Amino acid sequence: MTERRTPLRLAGASLMAAPVVSRAQSGPWPNRPVRVVVPFATGGGTDITMRLLAPKLAEILGQPIVIENRPGGGSTVGTDFVAKSAPDGYTFVLATLSSTGIAASLYANLPYDPAKDLAAVAPTVFIPIALAITRHGWDVRTLPEFIAALKAKPGGYSYGSSGIGTTGHIASANFLRVVGARAEHVPYRGGGQSFTALVAGETQFTHDIPSLLRGFHEAGTARVLFTNQPERWRLLPEVPTAAELGLPDYKAYSWYGIFGPAGVPRPVVERFAAAIDQALADAAITARLEELNTPAMRGWDPERFARYVVEEVETWAPLVKASGARVE
Structure with missing residues (x-):
């Protein structure tokens, strides 16, 4: 499988991260580039979102953000790679509903437990x-x-x-x-x-x-x-919503969020979550996300996000079963 790595480095002055010390390093976190795995091919929604956020995160954290595309298995290949990586605070994944809430019920032998093997950091956008x-x-x-x-x-x-x-x-x-x-x-x-x-x-x-x-x-x-979605999208005003067409209870949405492997030092998780929320508040990023019709999920702490992942696993289990989809 071909891996694609794209370093996104600082442009101009940077804001250095507050001192956060990990068990696996000496000095403040991060003191070297941070890798974020995108478990899909380039050009999709996750890839676009991460490449939008990465330069601002690099500015906030004071280190490059390296994006690595690892597609396969409906996003489970890249997610599993991160779940099994060293919890040193330098490898994360931009996982999705499909990697977590859906995968937990879809796969007979999912190689990771979304709630136990991944450290929830912060959501990014709702889809x-x-x-x-x-x-x-x-x-x-x-x-x-x-x-x-x-x-x-x-x-x-x-x-x-x-x-x-x-x-x-x-x-x-x-x-x-x-x-x-x-x-x-x-x-x-x-x-x-x-x-x-x-x-x-x-x-x-x-x-x-x-x-x-x-x-x-x-x-x-x-x-x-x-x-x-609740209302028609302003950029496609002629297209009705599912509810308008008589499908009010039909579920079709996703979200993207940053996770690390279980065991990432808590101060690192909190620092990265704060940086993500700060990046999502940037005016240029907010405008672009609105244009993409993918609103930012701001104001979440890691505990709330972790609870949400568990709730999503429970929400989607009967829907996955009813769909008849199953991966052995």
């Missing part, structure tokens, strides 16, 4: 999910037409995702369960490949981040049928 359909050789325009097409050809259509067990996979599986239809799942190694397949008509639909689907919608190569 609404949208449903998009291909326009390649397909003149389906509305949700009722789409559902009718699926039911008219049970199992004859397919949907793509950025991997088995990802939020897009489970969102699509649950959508099919809710509307009483069947389709085949085609997992890819990232959102980019999934979008390419959708545009080419190799798959007929996908669930993913609205901001990533917007360009295809506006170009006419795909059609976003709805977004799953």
Whole structure:
């Protein structure tokens, strides 16, 4: 597997971190580059988010943030790598709902326990999910037409995702369960490949981040049928919400958060959590996140985030079971 590392170094003056001493080092933390694993391929939502935050985090902490993409296993490969890394405060992961709350129930033999083997640091952004359909050789325009097409050809259509067990996979599986239809799942190694397949008509639909689907919608190569958020997105005002279309209880969302391996010194966790919250408060980052339709999750301490992860495991267990998705 090819690893991609991108060091993001300081630009201009930096704010040095407050003294935090780890058991595995002498001197304040961090005193060398901090690695953050992104468990997906480049170009997806997690990658975009981490590359947006990394320069500001480097400025705040006074050390480069090295981003390392380790895709595979629906984000579990990179997450497991971090769970088994030394808890010295220099290896973290930008994990997601799919890596934690969903994976706990989806995988028969998940190699890590999201609540026990990962140290929750801080969430970063909340992710609404949208449903998009291909326009390649397909003149389906509305949700009722789409559902009718699926039911008219049970199992004859397919949907793509950025991997088995990802939020897009489970969102699509649950959508099919809710509307009483069947389709085949085609997992890819990232959102980019999934979008390419959708545009080419190799798959007929996908669930993913609205901001990533917007360009295809506006170009006419795909059609976003709805977004799953409280109100219509201002950049796609013509697209209704799931609730408007009669799906008020349909769950389709994600979130991204920073975790380290269990055992990371508590002062390091608290310092990194404070730096993440500070970065999310930056005006330029806030504006970009609003443009991406991925609001910042600010004001969380590590304890609250750890409790949230446990709650998400409990919330998604029955949904994963009902979807019929399972990885042995």
